[in-house]
Amino acid sequence: MISSTPDSNGLDPTVLREQLFELWRSNDLQTFRLEAQEGFSELNDPLEAILTILESSPAKQKARGHSLGAHILKEFQSWLKEHPQVMLTSLPEQQATALKHRALFLLIDTQTTVVECLINIYQLTTLDPATLRLHVVKLLALKCYKEAAVLAIKLNLQNELNVEEICTPLIFQDKLSLAETFVAGHTHLEHQLVSLIDSWCHPNFSLTDMMSERFPNLSRSKHSLAHIQPKILTKHVFRLAGKFNIDQALCRNALYKRRLDSLRFLMFKRFLEKSMTDENFSDHVQTVVADDLEVQIQLVEMLRKYCELEKAAQWSLRYSLPRHRLPWEVWDAQQSLSPELQHEGNPTHSEDWMPSEAHCQKFYQVPLTKDKVQHVDSLEALQCCRDTLLKEGGVVGVDMEWQPTFGCTSIQQVALIQLATFDTVFLLDLCANGFCQHPETIIFIRSFFCERNVLKVGYGMAGDLKCLRSTWPQFVEEPLKMEGMLDLLNIHQKIQCGKVKSAQCGPREVVVGEDSSEKGLSLLVQQVLGKALDKSEQMSNWEKRPLRVSQIRYAVTDAYCLLDVYSVLSTNPTKFGLPSDLHSISLRQPGKNGDAKQKDTKSKMRKHISSKELTECQGAQWVSPPCSDTENSLLCGKKPPEDSPPAPLAPQQLRVVCDNMLQGLGRYLRCLGVNVVMLENNDDHIVAAKLAQAEHRVILTCGQPYQTLRSHVGVGRCLSLDCSEKARDQAVRVLRHFNFRPSPCDIFSRCQLLAGGEVSTGQSSAFLMGGDVMRTSCVLADRQPCLCSPPEEKPHCMLVTVISMWHCPDKT
Numbered sequence: 001m002i003s004s005t006p007d008s009n010g011l012d013p014t015v016l017r018e019q020l021f022e023l024w025r026s027n028d029l030q031t032f033r034l035e036a037q038e039g040f041s042e043l044n045d046p047l048e049a050i051l052t053i054l055e056s057s058p059a060k061q062k063a064r065g066h067s068l069g070a071h072i073l074k075e076f077q078s079w080l081k082e083h084p085q086v087m088l089t090s091l092p093e094q095q096a097t098a099l100k101h102r103a104l105f106l107l108i109d110t111q112t113t114v115v116e117c118l119i120n121i122y123q124l125t126t127l128d129p130a131t132l133r134l135h136v137v138k139l140l141a142l143k144c145y146k147e148a149a150v151l152a153i154k155l156n157l158q159n160e161l162n163v164e165e166i167c168t169p170l171i172f173q174d175k176l177s178l179a180e181t182f183v184a185g186h187t188h189l190e191h192q193l194v195s196l197i198d199s200w201c202h203p204n205f206s207l208t209d210m211m212s213e214r215f216p217n218l219s220r221s222k223h224s225l226a227h228i229q230p231k232i233l234t235k236h237v238f239r240l241a242g243k244f245n246i247d248q249a250l251c252r253n254a255l256y257k258r259r260l261d262s263l264r265f266l267m268f269k270r271f272l273e274k275s276m277t278d279e280n281f282s283d284h285v286q287t288v289v290a291d292d293l294e295v296q297i298q299l300v301e302m303l304r305k306y307c308e309l310e311k312a313a314q315w316s317l318r319y320s321l322p323r324h325r326l327p328w329e330v331w332d333a334q335q336s337l338s339p340e341l342q343h344e345g346n347p348t349h350s351e352d353w354m355p356s357e358a359h360c361q362k363f364y365q366v367p368l369t370k371d372k373v374q375h376v377d378s379l380e381a382l383q384c385c386r387d388t389l390l391k392e393g394g395v396v397g398v399d400m401e402w403q404p405t406f407g408c409t410s411i412q413q414v415a416l417i418q419l420a421t422f423d424t425v426f427l428l429d430l431c432a433n434g435f436c437q438h439p440e441t442i443i444f445i446r447s448f449f450c451e452r453n454v455l456k457v458g459y460g461m462a463g464d465l466k467c468l469r470s471t472w473p474q475f476v477e478e479p480l481k482m483e484g485m486l487d488l489l490n491i492h493q494k495i496q497c498g499k500v501k502s503a504q505c506g507p508r509e510v511v512v513g514e515d516s517s518e519k520g521l522s523l524l525v526q527q528v529l530g531k532a533l534d535k536s537e538q539m540s541n542w543e544k545r546p547l548r549v550s551q552i553r554y555a556v557t558d559a560y561c562l563l564d565v566y567s568v569l570s571t572n573p574t575k576f577g578l579p580s581d582l583h584s585i586s587l588r589q590p591g592k593n594g595d596a597k598q599k600d601t602k603s604k605m606r607k608h609i610s611s612k613e614l615t616e617c618q619g620a621q622w623v624s625p626p627c628s629d630t631e632n633s634l635l636c637g638k639k640p641p642e643d644s645p646p647a648p649l650a651p652q653q654l655r656v657v658c659d660n661m662l663q664g665l666g667r668y669l670r671c672l673g674v675n676v677v678m679l680e681n682n683d684d685h686i687v688a689a690k691l692a693q694a695e696h697r698v699i700l701t702c703g704q705p706y707q708t709l710r711s712h713v714g715v716g717r718c719l720s721l722d723c724s725e726k727a728r729d730q731a732v733r734v735l736r737h738f739n740f741r742p743s744p745c746d747i748f749s750r751c752q753l754l755a756g757g758e759v760s761t762g763q764s765s766a767f768l769m770g771g772d773v774m775r776t777s778c779v780l781a782d783r784q785p786c787l788c789s790p791p792e793e794k795p796h797c798m799l800v801t802v803i804s805m806w807h808c809p810d811k812t
Contacts, residue, residue: 010044013052021058024068036075046086047122050076051102066113069106073117080121088123100127104135107151108144115154125155133160143217145169149182158182163192169215171197174227176236180243190244194251198237201230201253229681234258259295262288262406263302268686269539271306273708276539279548283541285315288406297325309333310341317342351549363534364525366425366553366560373425373556377432379440385426386444389419392453396421397562400464401542401555413471414464415542418559419448425556430471431543442472445480452483457562459521460489488565490585491578492524498577519707521558528565528576533557651735651742652749657691659701659709664727666700669734673746689713700734 016039023032043049050072057068066074080086088096103122107115119125124132132155139148149166152158167179183189200207207228211218237254240246248255266284269276276284289295296319303312304327313333316326323331353370354360376385389396397420402412417428430436445468449456458464465482469475518532526532537554547555566582573580651673658666658678666678677697679687685705689712692699699709702723710718719737721730735741 010049011039011042013043013049014056016043016049017053017057020053020072021068024071029071032071033075036072037079040076040079041083046076046079046083047088047091047099050121051099051106054106055102067111070111070113070117073114073121077117077121088121097127100124101131104132107135108139108142108147112150115150119154129157129160132157136161140165143169145173146175146178149175149178153182158186158189163189164196167193167196169218171228172211172215172218176227180240187244190240191246191250194237194240194244194246197233197240198251198253200228201233201237201257203253203257205253230257231682256292256294258406259288259290259292260298263295263299264684265406267302267306268684268708271308272686273711275536277536280537280540283544284404284406284539287403287541289319293319293321296321300326300330304330310337313337314341353549353553355553359534362531364529364531364557364561366557368423368425368556368560372423373427373552375427375429377429377435379438382428382440382444385419385428386448388421388424389426389448390451390454394421394453395455395457395563395566397559397566398456398458398461398464399555399559399562400467401540401558402467403541403543404539411470412467414467416547416555417445418555420556420559420563422563425560427552427555429545431545436471442474445472446475449485450481450483454484456485457566458485458487459492459524459562461485461487486566486583488521488524488562488569491569491582494578494585495524495527495576521561525561525565528568529561533561649738649740651740651746654738654740655695655697656700656734657688657695657697659685659688659699659705661702661705661723662700662721662727662730665721665730665734668727668731670750671748672731672735672742673749674740675750685709686712692717698738 019039020032020036023029023035040046040050053072054069057072059067059069088099091099100122103118104124104127106118107124136148136152136155136157139145139151145166149170152161152166163183166182170176170179170182179193183193199205234254234257237251238248238258241248241251263285266276266281266288270278270281285299289299296315300312300316300321303309303315309329310333312330314337316330317334317337355363355365374381374385376382397418399418399420400414401416401418402414405412413430415431417430419426419428428441430441435441448454465480468480518526522533522535534554534557537548537551540548540551540554542551569576569578570582573582579585651669652675654669655675656666656669656677658669658676660679660681660683663678666676670676677691677695679685685701685708688699688701688705689709691697692709692713699713699718700721701709701718702721706718706720719734721733725733
């Protein structure tokens with residue numbers, strides 16, 4: 001009980017605060033609640049007394065869920081419900097206004113509970129908006145950017161403030177989600193935020209200069225700086241444009257950058273990888289470039305750099321580019337073009353249904369003649385298709401094609417649906433005039449996919465269904481019911497996991513594909529049927545009509561091969577390590593019941609190849625998970641087990657180039673003495689191949705770029721890693737794969753800022769440890785910092801960070 005006895009003026013707020021503070025510090029919240037409720041009743045003027053208590057209460061302490069003020073306000077709100085006579089409106093207007101202003105100055109507290117309670121109790125939204133706005137501006141001046149944004153949202157002041165002043169520092173501090181919340185629901189503010197970020201994507205805009213001029217003292221971490229690079233900002237622009245339903249055409253700078261990136265990708269596919277036909281290249285270039293003059297000029301420049309002067313001249317003529325914007329070589333090439341080459345165009349030549357003999361020997365072929373391919377673009381043809389497919393007990397191969405957008409548009413709609421039986425393949429042409437949105441077409445699609453007595457065989461159906469929903473919004477409002485589906489992707493993952501486990505039992509702890517660049521469905525067809533698929537028409541313009549014979553053949557093959565694969569797997573499942581019932585195989589989903597289950601699932605996924613990597617990086621070199629009892633020794637210089645490979649090498653002998661997706665791994669390896677070059681965020685993946693060739697380095701990458709990069713370097717010179725793992729685990733895998741073992745003198749033997757640069761003892765950026773790095777006592781030796789190190793980054797801080805990653809028992 002409160003020891004002080006109230007006098008005529010009521011209980012002293014200071015006495016109540018001290019009493020509650022002792023209970024809060026001792027974490028006796030039950031007694032705190034009782035004492036607070038009793039003390040509030042003894043206050044002479046509770047509304048004013050509470051402000052007095054809050055003004056002198058300590059802030060939130062470390063490891064405490066809420067501050068003393070938050071607890072007091074929570075109990076006071078509960079007390080007010082039982083004492084409705086205590087209200088702000090019962091006080092004189094001048095006194096009520098004074099209390100509101102006092103409460104307003106307490107809103108700097110970052111805890112949401114405190115802010116909301118003060119706003120509700122003291123009715124702060126009734127204050128003059130100019131006064132509220134002035135308080136938010138003061139918070140900005142004090143560099144309390146997060147507090148200012150939260151307060152503006154709570155007080156509904158978004159329309160009274162400048163979006164750029166509020167959101168710019170938030171984005172710099174990696175709080176874009178708060179900036180999104182600030183503008184959400186206000187259309188004009190949403191447009192302003194998207195326009196702001198889009199302006200930062202301009203090629204000549206310097207974020208560093210703007211930050212230095214406007215926010216010179218703003219604290220910025222390396223993590224936050226990595227999230228405001230042009231590549232990341234471009235992604236945010238398109239994401240926000242979709243979220244706020246803003247036309248992407250208004251995001252000119254981000255769209256320009258996305259188009260340039262798409263052009264570079266097309267150039268690589270056509271002239272370096274040479275996996276794209278000239279017809280497909282021409283179609284996609286027209287889509288990507290559109291009517292943007294600057295992109296058209298960049299197209300000509302890129303073609304010139306690839307020594308395609310004739311092509312550059314043709315495209316410059318097609319777009320009628322002004323002479324003064326053209327390189328002189330292109331202008332000179334224009335003058336020498338023959339009349340028939342004056343314009344770039346697709347060659348018009350007839351194609352035979354049956355490909356060449358060499359093609360047939362190399363790739364899987366469909367055992368159907370051209371007359372067995374039925375084009376469905378009318379209601380009459382649709383009825384015939386329905387009668388054939390919706391027969392009980394039937395098996396249908398399902399595939400879909402859509403136009404590649406390269407990120408320039410967010411919506412991808414299905415252009416062609418292939419439905420294959422063993423006798424006929426139906427091609428539903430959704431680009432036919434009036435056919436796609438006809439009610440009969442929609443009814444057929446819904447009835448086909450919900451028919452449980454018809455087995456639908458597909459591969460990676462998740463992407464197909466996503467495009468179906470984009471094509472028909474009706475399937476979003478009334479979800480499409482899927483019955484009788486068998487996704488061969490799940491079965492393929494089962495086959496691959498079996499191969500990985502069997503290979504890991506061998507002497508080498510690396511699973512190496514059979515020198516195959518195939519992946520996805522093509523790899524499955526190769527493994528089951530003996531020949532891969534011809535994927536040259538995969539990246540076609542599927543919305544252009546009429547379709548070429550090669551496109552039709554590709555579409556038919558992609559659907560029909562599913563039937564052949566299913567027949568072989570169901571006939572002899574044990575040959576591929578599968579159960580007799582293929583339908584029992586399902587894709588393992590991550591745990592959803594609690595954090596412990598999620599962590600356990602993630603731990604298991606690190607020990608196996610993830611499903612995403614299986615589909616994207618088939619044929620890659622996979623490093624098996626290191627043993628738990630040796631991974632620390634590999635990083636810290638201990639002797640390996642007796643059964644490990646003999647004669648380990650020093651990290652100084654290893655030269656690698658890390659793709660921009662593995663920058664964390666690159667920094668970690670450099671700390672261990674490896675000669676590392678890391679790609680920047682905006683570097684193209686092909687830069688890694690050029691560096692590897694020029695400097696005799698090994699490429700470390702992950703995901704889809706592996707298939708491209710491995711074709712540019714020698715065997716064993718490109719390693720694919722699991723990007724879902726931590727850098728420490730990736731480093732262990734690299735060291736085990738190449739049989740390198742760092743010693744204590746290797747640690748921090750290289751400058752952490754200059755790629756591959758070794759430093760002398762007097763300039764070492766490391767604090768070398770006395771003795772073994774895994775001793776229970778890690779002593780920091782007295783060394784001089786590297787002259788390249790930033791003055792604010794202490795070398796011993798770097799070392800302690802690395803020691804903590806090694807899980808050293810005792811850190812000094």
